[in-house]
Amino acid sequence: MQCDEIEELLYLHRAGELEPGEHQILTDHLKTCSACREMLAELKQLDTIFDLERSVAPDLGRDLDSDILSAIYAAVQESDTGSMSKLIPHWLTERALWFALVVFLGILGISFATEQYIAIKKITTLEEKMVDQAVVSLQETSLTGRLAGLYSRYQKRNLEIGTGRGKSILLSKLNSTDVATGAKFLRLSDGVHLVGTERKRGLLSDYSGIKTDAHPYEFVYQFLVQEEQK
């Protein structure tokens, strides 16, 4: 056989795929052909090198495709959550954020409550001060005198007591100034509450004949003057 035909048998031999007859032919040829023997020696050397590389990276090549796919999958996953996780400092935990949220809401709540408390306190003081200024003129001895003083002060300063609370402060001050006429003040108190709404003023107007468009204090004043005259 020619050497080029023997070369094919050499490769088959290396791969372990020689038929028994072919093995005999190759052995006989190698006994007489030094060139083919050298080729066999070179092939064995190459096999030694490959064997060494396999021992270092045994799966290289064999699992390449699956490795690439795994890497791509991992990268995709990392871009979703893993990289974000790396960006977030370790101390910024979920618990720390809940704590911060609670503290922040607490600060907002306390600030709001404080601002509201101070405002309500100031408004209440202002309301009482306005009422006090109205009561200054009520040092008259008679009820009608006090009411006249109150009404004239109201007219003079265009004072707006307005709220039910303001009226009750006013009445408590009136009550505290003269116990002897408590009964009259009670009527005054009833009167003020009675004329608090237009409907009630209407009812009282039918009884007294006082016009309903009068200011509540003026209404009470006129009503009590009439009552006293009776």
Place this chain on the structure above:
Amino acid sequence: MNTTKHSFILAGTIIISMILWNCREITTTTKIYSDGSCERTVKVKSKHKSHSNSYFPIPTDSTWTITNTKTRQDTTFYEFTATREFRDVKDLQRVYTSYADSGLAIEDLEMKKRFGLFYLYFRYQEVYSRYSPYDKVPISDYLTEDEIQIYLSEQDSSDIEDKVDEWRARAMFEELFQAMVSKAETLAIPELTPAMFRTNKDTLFRAIIKNADSTNGVLREASVILKTDAVSALTDTIDYVIKRIDHDLENMMQVSSNEYVNQVIMPGLLLDTNADAVEGNMARWKFSGEAFEFRDKRMWGESRVINWWGIGISGGLLLLLLGFLVIIARARRP
């Protein structure tokens, strides 16, 4: 004002002044906006069409929108109205500073803004400065603060009224007395020494207040008490001082005879004020000009408006925190 009781030589002037200048009602309304700008309207109701000599800083220049018409209710009265907008309160202050020589000074206009988390707070203050040309005798020598308050609130108290009259008379006399002493020092006449004046100061006061009604009257009383005719050397000085007192008193009467109303409309909710009355977010002070004779008239109000910026930033921070919470919860999930 019971100034006639002791104001020796000036009784006639006072009466004339009262007739000339009484019954001006000056209403000043200042609307403050939440951006700090403001609008002021000055309304004067009086029998005089012109206010150029009113001795209260009433704007009459063209930078104000002015109307001057007879009132509908009473055609014998004129109603003058001047309105102008200002960038801020300091701008308003600058304008009033330019009226400084027109009499009573609007001494201080101030607007302070304070930030709360949910509200913006405004504090406005306006001060009408004290106007008393006779400042050589302090009011505190005669009246306590409480007594001044009682006097100004028009409560009946003859004791306090007597003290006020005494102070006024002493204050006016002091102008005359110091001028006479100063002139005596300059003249250096042996028969008319400053010491003679100082020794007889109280006697001079009583006699001049009671009996003198002119320059000649003052000279007559002084020559009797000091027992010298050399007082005639003081004629020009006494004449000059009396004319000055006369002029100052006339100006003071202008200020005192007016009725003043100052209204300030604050932005948002009115929280506190030293006003006499409150209507919604408007604070109102009503007083006679006599108040200026004793002390500065200090008027202030405090209000608040919602701080939308603060609420927005707080809300943003809250959303940011919640967003972080969601992100971290997802990121740290196994």
